[in-house]
Amino acid sequence: MTEYKIALLGFGGVNRALAQLVAEKNELWAEELGFTLKIVGVSDIFLGSVIGKDGLDPKKLVAVPAAKGAFSALENGSAEPANETVIRFSGADIVAEATFTNPVDGEPATTFCRWALEKGISVVTTNKGPVALHAAALKKLATSTGAAFEFEGAVMSGTPVIRMAQETLAGSEITGFKGILNGTSNFILSSMQAGLDFSNALAKAQDLGYAEADPTADVEGHDVRLKVVILANELLGAKLTPNDVCCEGISKITAEDIQSAARADSRWKLIGSAQRTPSGTVTASVSPQLLPNTDALAGVSGATNAVSFETNLLGPVTVVGAGAGRIETAYALLSDIISIHKNKIKQAI
Numbered sequence: 001m002t003e004y005k006i007a008l009l010g011f012g013g014v015n016r017a018l019a020q021l022v023a024e025k026n027e028l029w030a031e032e033l034g035f036t037l038k039i040v041g042v043s044d045i046f047l048g049s050v051i052g053k054d055g056l057d058p059k060k061l062v063a064v065p066a067a068k069g070a071f072s073a074l075e076n077g078s079a080e081p082a083n084e085t086v087i088r089f090s091g092a093d094i095v096a097e098a099t100f101t102n103p104v105d106g107e108p109a110t111t112f113c114r115w116a117l118e119k120g121i122s123v124v125t126t127n128k129g130p131v132a133l134h135a136a137a138l139k140k141l142a143t144s145t146g147a148a149f150e151f152e153g154a155v156m157s158g159t160p161v162i163r164m165a166q167e168t169l170a171g172s173e174i175t176g177f178k179g180i181l182n183g184t185s186n187f188i189l190s191s192m193q194a195g196l197d198f199s200n201a202l203a204k205a206q207d208l209g210y211a212e213a214d215p216t217a218d219v220e221g222h223d224v225r226l227k228v229v230i231l232a233n234e235l236l237g238a239k240l241t242p243n244d245v246c247c248e249g250i251s252k253i254t255a256e257d258i259q260s261a262a263r264a265d266s267r268w269k270l271i272g273s274a275q276r277t278p279s280g281t282v283t284a285s286v287s288p289q290l291l292p293n294t295d296a297l298a299g300v301s302g303a304t305n306a307v308s309f310e311t312n313l314l315g316p317v318t319v320v321g322a323g324a325g326r327i328e329t330a331y332a333l334l335s336d337i338i339s340i341h342k343n344k345i346k347q348a349i
Contacts (some may be wrong), residue, residue: 002035002344004337005055007092009083009112010099011044014126014153016062017330018096023058035341041090045099047071049082053091083108087115094340096333097125103217103226103242106133113138113149120145124336126153126329128226132242135233148340153332155181155227156305159321160335165235165309172311174235176275179307180300181227183323184210184218185250185270189258190301193267197255210303210324220249221286224272228284231307232274238282240274247286266290267298275310 008015019039026036039056043049047064048071050056056074064070069079087095095116099109106129113123113130117138125131130138131151142149152162165174180186187210191201202219205211217223225247232238250270261268269291274284291298296318300306305323308316322328 001030002341003038004035004093004341005038005040005091006094006096006337007041007043007086007090008039009043009086009095009097009109011042011047011061011064012098013326014098014329014333015042015096017326018098018333019058019061021327021330021334023062033338033341034345035337037337040092041086042071043081043083043086044071045081047081048077048079049086050074050077051082051086051090052076083112084115087112087121088119092116092121094122094124094337097123097127097130098329098333099127101127101129101226103129103132103222106130110134110138114141117141117145117147117149120147122148122150122340124150124153124333124340126151126157126332128154128223128230132226132229135230136239148343150336150339151230152336152339153329155230156307156319156321156323157325158328158331158335159305159319159323160332161307161319162231162234163335163339164319165231169309169311169314169317172309172313172317174309174311176273176310177231177235177307178271178273178297178310179231180269180297180305181224181272181307181323182218182221182270183303183305184215185221185224186300186305187211187303188219189250189253189268189270192253192255192258193262193301195255198251198253219251221247221270221272222249224270224286228272228274228286231272232282232284235309236274236276236282238274238276238284240282240284245284245286248288249286250288253288261290264290265293267293269297269300271297 071077072079306320
């Protein structure tokens with residue numbers, strides 16, 4: 001039986017949910033997946049840090065209140081974050097990085113990933129910043145040290161679009177994609193279809209926890225732009241940066257626009273897309289698009305995400321699933337660990 005020692009960077013909803021899964025599912029994983037997880041360190045900018053090389057009780061971690069410096073109440077805990085110490089000296093085999101996304105330079109998460117990979121410690125992350133901005137360099141570093149850099153949850157939470165496209169659709173000749181890649185904006189548009197104007201739909205999304213107090217990244221398409229870059233670079237072989245992707249959000253869509261679309265048997269959706277041209281270059285964009293109701297993406301409502309891959313051999317292939325959620329995104333981290341475990345077994349044969 002394999003046991004992976006994991007360090008958690010960031011202990012908000014995602015890594016707290018991963019700790020909850022460790023507490024509840026380790027025995028099942030041992031039976032079904034062939035491995036268990038032992039949490040050996042946690043660092044959080046708000047809660048502080050704690051290291052336990054022999055293993056931390058995941059139930060106690062999950063029970064820690066969301067209070068400033070709360071980790072100091074645990075044995076060997078501190079009120080101060082200690083990201084580098086937790087990465088380098090906790091004895092972790094894998095770092096689960098789930099800190100905040102910085103769309104400008106990907107920091108400090110990129111440095112956290114680099115610290116781990118330099119020591120041969122694998123990284124699983126849900127953070128779009130390091131992936132969209134520095135994936136090539138981080139993957140090269142991981143290869144040089146025998147580590148893995150996995151990031152399934154950076155695009156559609158627990159819905160495995162990257163791995164599905166790379167593995168299940170291998171050989172299908174993917175030429176492009178278009179998708180609903182932000183649950184908040186899709187929820188707002190769905191609420192507007194139900195009769196609300198933009199401001200009231202946004203307020204509803206904020207009340208339900210879908211939208212942040214500052215919703216700019218969601219409603220202006222910046223979040224989708226990062227995800228488009230990730231998908232285009234990983235699946236189409238592009239070398240895009242966020243600045244290469246034209247971006248327009250949904251804040252200018254009015255209730256009348258929604259009503260006019262309905263009369264035309266169509267719906268507005270915020271679409272992120274990329275296409276390989278005949279010359280081999282890849283173009284990408286984020287914009288509100290008027291889709292006929294016959295389009296597979298038109299019927300995707302609420303906070304759900306979806307992406308349609310265009311392939312030469314199969315035509316369009318559409319994947320619909322959760323694009324957010326604590327447990328769903330924590331599952332993405334687990335799916336990355338499963339991938340690491342499978343590759344380890346292959347290498348051992």
